[in-house]
Amino acid sequence: MQNFELTILGCSSATPTSTRNPTAQLLNIAERFFLIDCGEATQIQLRKFKLKFQRINHIFISHLHGDHYLGLIGLLSSMHLLGRTVDLHLFCPPELEEIIEVQFKHSQTYLRFKIVYHHHKYIANDLIFEDNKVEVRTILLNHRIPCCGFLFTEKPLLANISKEIIQKYHIPVEQILPIKGGADFITTDGELIPNTNLVSNKLKPRSYAYCSDTCYDERIIEIIKGVDLLYHEATFLNEMLPRAKETFHSTALQAATIAQKAEVHQLMIGHYSARYRDLQPLLDEAQTVFSNTILSIEGKSTVVEPVSM
Amino acid sequence: MQNFELTILGCSSATPTSTRNPTAQLLNIAERFFLIDCGEATQIQLRKFKLKFQRINHIFISHLHGDHYLGLIGLLSSMHLLGRTVDLHLFCPPELEEIIEVQFKHSQTYLRFKIVYHHHKYIANDLIFEDNKVEVRTILLNHRIPCCGFLFTEKPLLANISKEIIQKYHIPVEQILPIKGGADFITTDGELIPNTNLVSNKLKPRSYAYCSDTCYDERIIEIIKGVDLLYHEATFLNEMLPRAKETFHSTALQAATIAQKAEVHQLMIGHYSARYRDLQPLLDEAQTVFSNTILSIEGKSTVVEPVSM
Numbered sequence: 291m292q293n294f295e296l297t298i299l300g301c302s303s304a305t306p307t308s309t310r311n312p313t314a315q316l317l318n319i320a321e322r323f324f325l326i327d328c329g330e331a332t333q334i335q336l337r338k339f340k341l342k343f344q345r346i347n348h349i350f351i352s353h354l355h356g357d358h359y360l361g362l363i364g365l366l367s368s369m370h371l372l373g374r375t376v377d378l379h380l381f382c383p384p385e386l387e388e389i390i391e392v393q394f395k396h397s398q399t400y401l402r403f404k405i406v407y408h409h410h411k412y413i414a415n416d417l418i419f420e421d422n423k424v425e426v427r428t429i430l431l432n433h434r435i436p437c438c439g440f441l442f443t444e445k446p447l448l449a450n451i452s453k454e455i456i457q458k459y460h461i462p463v464e465q466i467l468p469i470k471g472g473a474d475f476i477t478t479d480g481e482l483i484p485n486t487n488l489v490s491n492k493l494k495p496r497s498y499a500y501c502s503d504t505c506y507d508e509r510i511i512e513i514i515k516g517v518d519l520l521y522h523e524a525t526f527l528n529e530m531l532p533r534a535k536e537t538f539h540s541t542a543l544q545a546a547t548i549a550q551k552a553e554v555h556q557l558m559i560g561h562y563s564a565r566y567r568d569l570q571p572l573l574d575e576a577q578t579v580f581s582n583t584i585l586s587i588e589g590k591s592t593v594v595e596p597v598s599m
Numbered sequence: 600m601q602n603f604e605l606t607i608l609g610c611s612s613a614t615p616t617s618t619r620n621p622t623a624q625l626l627n628i629a630e631r632f633f634l635i636d637c638g639e640a641t642q643i644q645l646r647k648f649k650l651k652f653q654r655i656n657h658i659f660i661s662h663l664h665g666d667h668y669l670g671l672i673g674l675l676s677s678m679h680l681l682g683r684t685v686d687l688h689l690f691c692p693p694e695l696e697e698i699i700e701v702q703f704k705h706s707q708t709y710l711r712f713k714i715v716y717h718h719h720k721y722i723a724n725d726l727i728f729e730d731n732k733v734e735v736r737t738i739l740l741n742h743r744i745p746c747c748g749f750l751f752t753e754k755p756l757l758a759n760i761s762k763e764i765i766q767k768y769h770i771p772v773e774q775i776l777p778i779k780g781g782a783d784f785i786t787t788d789g790e791l792i793p794n795t796n797l798v799s800n801k802l803k804p805r806s807y808a809y810c811s812d813t814c815y816d817e818r819i820i821e822i823i824k825g826v827d828l829l830y831h832e833a834t835f836l837n838e839m840l841p842r843a844k845e846t847f848h849s850t851a852l853q854a855a856t857i858a859q860k861a862e863v864h865q866l867m868i869g870h871y872s873a874r875y876r877d878l879q880p881l882l883d884e885a886q887t888v889f890s891n892t893i894l895s896i897e898g899k900s901t902v903v904e905p906v907s908m
Binding site for chain 2: 304305306307308311312330331333334337338354355356357360361363364367368371372383385386388389392393396397398399434435
């Protein structure tokens, strides 16, 4: 079974603490390593957790607040110094290109690899990446400055077909792949055998939705409906609701409400304000509304387990 | 006695390791906190070592390679978010102003405090800061891009004068401060008493020279002659001399040679290449030429002790 695993590199909000770094996450789907946001010291976190960063070919930056991108130049520089030549795809606000280029210009750095920029167009549900294993779509978030979330979805997985079934219905070799992919089969007698009678272990494509930073906004529910894992920022406890509104952030209760309404399988909260040394109250608050909630903790990985269709 | 203490926040060269951060140092002279270079994650290091960063009013950036300034935007942002209103003086390459301003523009950040830019003019021995306790002068370094070192020197310290001496020569009150500062005294009988006969514990003003990044260049010796503490980069062992020359860096042997020729009291080496897990060989090599050499180690503080004149 192919991997679907999320590793948290940073879980703090704007001001990091001595124990929590700003936002960054590494998502591994079928050995594609997607870096989602890249707060200051992300390259140090990657080293600390022994995650090889040259395997990252796609970086997704949600928005231009420093706690979501300030680690990018350092990471790109280290990739360069360590000999990278492979293209790097950067999905980002258009202005990030200027920020990067002005810094490489003044440091007289000439990268040996190409940065392929994919500028955000800020359209909801826009397909921005696709290969034979994964697709990535945009989620329009509601923050102080333009901000984009990301929905990562596995391509439909092939089911299993047993030797017994192949022999029983005399299925020719060239029909096996279509059946694994969902096709029915017509026997030489003209009998239609529905796909469900042919295959076993048919798995639902898994999905991960990244929603940070954002205030409470129900317009995202349509896109994230039923995802396996939802990361939704929960900067504050609900007692700080006015502050959350003012700064276009969410409370733990609001994150859980979105999870509940979107009927997701699991919610992960994060982007914690530096005021919370103990994160348990944030988790407790979210769980009053949505029990299958977990905390994002730096260095911890969460595997999204496959479920049968 | 006033403080003169250097704390290392980062000692790695361009690519940080899981245990060594890029360059940053905090120098405390008489409760003035000078930040020297500000590599990625400097704000996290300051927090880790419990150093209050709002006390920093002067930041000195040597040059625009990322490992010397990439932590600056994050630090400035946190200063802002935590309510700073006091001016911050930034001594830096002129181009850093563009790098900072373009980022705050795109994140729509409007600082509540003023950054007072002091652009490097790249003149050797240029007095760039002065108050009643300290002065700072430039050291012209020789690197791939324009690079400036810094010489921090205490203002002459007042000596002690005993009650017995005051009574013996009938010294009037208004003459005491000048004598503490170095003046001679003429008695009512017209006898000249030289200052050395009047005061005790006359201390030599202490000095710290920061030289990173640079290749071996004897032209800096004149300015750093006799300093109490010299930080000189030592990116490589001498067996890597061709690589050091090619990248405009120094070897441990070269750093020690500069220390010896400049007759400094103590040498601290740093800016270690990521290839050296064990730093002892770098220290050993330097000590073959200059025995009073120490390693820069993150979190460690070095007190420059006063010595009598």
